[in-house]
Amino acid sequence: MYLTVTLNTALDITYQVPRLRAHESHRVTDVAERPGGKGLNVARVLAALGHETVVTGLAGGPAGAVLRTLLGEAAGVRDALVPIAGTTRRTVAVVDDSTGDTTQLNEPGPLVSATEWDAFCVRYEELLADADAVALCGSLPPGLPVGAYADLIRRARSARVPVLLDTSGEPLRRGIAARPDVVKPNAAELAQLTGTTEPARAARDARRRGAGAVVASLGAEGMLAVTGEGAWQAVPPEYVAGNPTGAGDSAVAALLAGLASGEPWPERLARAVALSAATVAAPAAGEFDRTTYDSMLGRVAVAPRPAVALT
């Protein structure tokens, strides 16, 4: 099975308003709630692709309870979240129906105690025993050590479970030093990590720091992978309009499946790019459009980048 870890889960709330005006009062015309946090999105996509998938991480309080209820109703994802005393954060996306623009309000995460972190690590080790691959996703809530992902990567390596890391900032820097198999930063995260804005150069730098492979998402220009077996860039065959929320999480789902199966890198990248585009094309944030995925998969252009292949 595939395991995804979301330490800072979120209850994602979407409000529709006819027109958003700062400092005024608004009647919300529609309310939608779904379980959120990057690893939960990754798990939903993996389950939709037919993979047995388990989610773990931390959840608590009233928002955590709603999240777990909604997760229990989602097809194919098994809930192995660890309870905490604090309250899972909410995110509120306010969609302005007059323009389609979204205003985002993100609550701070719950304070996690050392005891809760220890309990999580015990559960994580149990779950690793059955995992074919694990994805570590998103930000760290307050209270966790900044090296939390580095710790989880070392435990996965000890258990011989391939591990993918998708985070940013200092947790990414510390995590890379613990030698994950794959990291998936976007161009901005990679630049922040390495100090260089040229993605191929930055990806080589990240590999030197410890990442087995670096897959950088380049937005509409697709993805760049710098790996021990070579370097490739994959580009979608056409521009897809829509909502980019969750596109990166869909790419992680494809990369995790490829990591577990040992599929060649060009195929992994093609799947990741097609699945990202199919997510942008889906009407609901964080879902993917299967017709777009099927039609695009064979048409993603994957080209070697020999100049950056070896470091």
Place this chain on the structure above:
Amino acid sequence: MYLTVTLNTALDITYQVPRLRAHESHRVTDVAERPGGKGLNVARVLAALGHETVVTGLAGGPAGAVLRTLLGEAAGVRDALVPIAGTTRRTVAVVDDSTGDTTQLNEPGPLVSATEWDAFCVRYEELLADADAVALCGSLPPGLPVGAYADLIRRARSARVPVLLDTSGEPLRRGIAARPDVVKPNAAELAQLTGTTEPARAARDARRRGAGAVVASLGAEGMLAVTGEGAWQAVPPEYVAGNPTGAGDSAVAALLAGLASGEPWPERLARAVALSAATVAAPAAGEFDRTTYDSMLGRVAVAPRPAVALT
């Protein structure tokens, strides 16, 4: 005891953000939650003034459960809310720390079934047996008959319990026809009801429609009361800066206590104006500053309005 009715309770959430910009992403720096809906605010003020107070109305779903937990922690207010299958609405107030301005997002209320309304009416009748006065507060959630307040007013009159109505629109129009002892519209609500923007004229009109007394809130200009015993205007001694949220609910608390005790109208109005001002002066929305209340109470100017005294 005093009974307050809130059919459309709300979980009031306040977010602090450094600066709100439409169509951008924001990190919320502080989250506060409290039980909301006009009747719950009225009850909190009554309890703070030392009165035995019971709240009833409708609550359900995860937000309703949080609301009831928070209500249980509030001093002096007894929870007699009736459960419903739908989910209590949330209101989100986003406070921009750079300006102090608030952007408000109000979810729609839950759909209430006829069976749930019947169950509420049974509970309401039981509670009326011990009530010295009852306040009916706020909007009606979807599914309730537009004459719901009229029905509750008739039941209160049958039980010989004095009744105050604080709502707007068609529920106010229908409610007034059922002859409540007091209605407390603001100037805009009164104008909408009667078609005239001159408050004294509009208040006389509302009395002719069935209200025993009409107390119109005029913002910084205080309050105008048109009653069977005379008409008065009460004006605060000085301008008070602050947050006006809940000021009207504090006025209702004062008017309800005065209605139950039979205190003369000038004293009732002085209390209502002082308590409103003390609510504006309090740092948290919906609380009141006792020092302001005590200092202002003896200094509210109450003058007869003989021209509008009798209709």
